[in-house]
Amino acid sequence: MYFAVISIFPEMFATIREFGITGRAVTQEQVTIECINPRDYTTDNYRRIDERPYGGGPGMVMMAEPLSKAIEDARLRASQHGCRMEAASCPVIYMSPQGQTLSEGSVVSMAEYDGMIILCGRYEGIDERLLSQYVDVEVSLGDYVLSGGELPAMVLMDSVIRRLPDIIGDDKSAEQDSFVDGLLDCPHYTKPHNFAGLAVPEVLLSGHHANIAKWRFSQQVVRTQTRRPDLWQAFTPTAQQAKWLKALAKSKSLNS
Ligand code: 4H3
Numbered sequence: 001m002y003f004a005v006i007s008i009f010p011e012m013f014a015t016i017r018e019f020g021i022t023g024r025a026v027t028q029e030q031v032t033i034e035c036i037n038p039r040d041y042t043t044d045n046y047r048r049i050d051e052r053p054y055g056g057g058p059g060m061v062m063m064a065e066p067l068s069k070a071i072e073d074a075r076l077r078a079s080q081h082g083c084r085m086e087a088a089s090c091p092v093i094y095m096s097p098q099g100q101t102l103s104e105g106s107v108v109s110m111a112e113y114d115g116m117i118i119l120c121g122r123y124e125g126i127d128e129r130l131l132s133q134y135v136d137v138e139v140s141l142g143d144y145v146l147s148g149g150e151l152p153a154m155v156l157m158d159s160v161i162r163r164l165p166d167i168i169g170d171d172k173s174a175e176q177d178s179f180v181d182g183l184l185d186c187p188h189y190t191k192p193h194n195f196a197g198l199a200v201p202e203v204l205l206s207g208h209h210a211n212i213a214k215w216r217f218s219q220q221v222v223r224t225q226t227r228r229p230d231l232w233q234a235f236t237p238t239a240q241q242a243k244w245l246k247a248l249a250k251s252k253s254l255n256s
Contacts (some may be wrong), residue, residue, distance in 0.1 A: 001164060002081040002115030003033045003157055006067065007150050008049060008122060010035035015047035016154045021168060022161045031161055032081055034074075038062070041069035050123050060123040064130035067119070072133050074117040083114035090115045091136035094155065095149035096125070099123070099138030102156065104179035106139075110156075113162040118156065120149030182235045184223045186216040217244050 005013060013035050016022045025031040039047045049067075050060035071092060075085065083090040093116050100106070110116070119126070119135065133139075141152050161167060168174045178185040189200045203215045224232045237245055 001031050001113065001161070002078055002083050004036055004078055004115070004117045005033065005120060005150075005157075006036045006038060006070045006074060006117065007120040007148075008037060008039055009120075009148070009150055011051065012150045013154065015160050016157055020200070022158055025161050025164070025167050030164060030167060033157070034077060035068045036074050036077075038066040038070045041066040041073070051216065062121060062123060062126045062130075064127040064133075067126065067130050068134065071117060071119070078115050078117060087136040089113060090117065092117045092119060092133040092134050093137045093139055093156070094119045094121070094131060095140070095152035096121065096138050096161070097140050097143065097145055099140035099142050101142060102159065104159075104177075107159045108155075108163055110160050116160075118149075119155045120127060120153050122148045143173055155256070176180075179231075179237075182231060183220040184228060184231070186219040186223070192230065205222055214244050214247075221245070221248070 007013070013033060017026050017033055022031070038049050049062055051063050053059070053061045072197060074092075075090075078090050079085050090113060095118065129198055139152070139156060141155055146152065163174055174180070176185070189204055192198055193205075201215070203211055207213070221232075224235065
């Protein structure tokens with residue numbers, strides 16, 4: 001998958017390029033991350049990318065002109081990396097609090113793109129005419145404001161890269177995380193057997209795979225019910241999960 005990031009702080013992206021799963025995806029060439037600095041597309045001596053807002057008010061606004069040239073160049077590079085050039089294959093994405101909130105569901109569909117061009121704003125934001133002309137999708141991480149789009153861009157890339165085929169070492173592990181089946185994740189344990197006087201739940205030492213699966217599911221259910229009633233409301237169990245739920249309800253009524 002191809003990523004072009006348009007940012008005045010390209011050095012920040014070492015974080016995602018060099019470490020962990022995303023770093024390995026880059027080294028193994030499953031992923032290309034190119035940074036494009038809008039300052040390189042300015043024509044004045046000061047390499048200005050921001051100006052004061054029309055209508056007054058505090059702060060600065062990123063100008064349309066250098067960003068438009070940066071996006072045009074990003075598109076050219078994306079096509080040279082084999083991206084088909086429709087918005088459906090390689091969209092221009094703007095990270096902003098005004099966007100659609102990112103979810104694991106949208107992450108999975110975005111993993112189908114050939115690539116994406118991610119626009120990172122700074123200051124008060126970007127001239128609206130650039131956004132209306134060039135941006136296909138606006139994505140938000142949630143209802144809070146950050147000083148730039150770089151961290152959100154890296155969050156988006158990380159979430160997408162780990163859902164690409166053949167990326168996570170253990171190929172089932174991405175499918176077992178929180179949200180993937182509409183529930184929160186179950187708790188995890190590893191060595192030693194006892195830590196701070198706390199033992200590992202007995203069932204996990206039993207080697208009985210069906211019981212372990214059922215126990216993990218019951219933990220997911222309890223966590224989701226108590227911590228995220230909104231997710232529990234929306235949850236539809238598979239046939240196997242429905243069976244487990246029935247059994248769990250029965251054992252609960254016996255206990256009470
Ligand atoms: C995204 C971007 C929050 C989010 C962002 C989010 C800086 C957008 C600038 C940048 C504008 C002014 N903050 N919730 N900040 O995903 O370009 O807000």
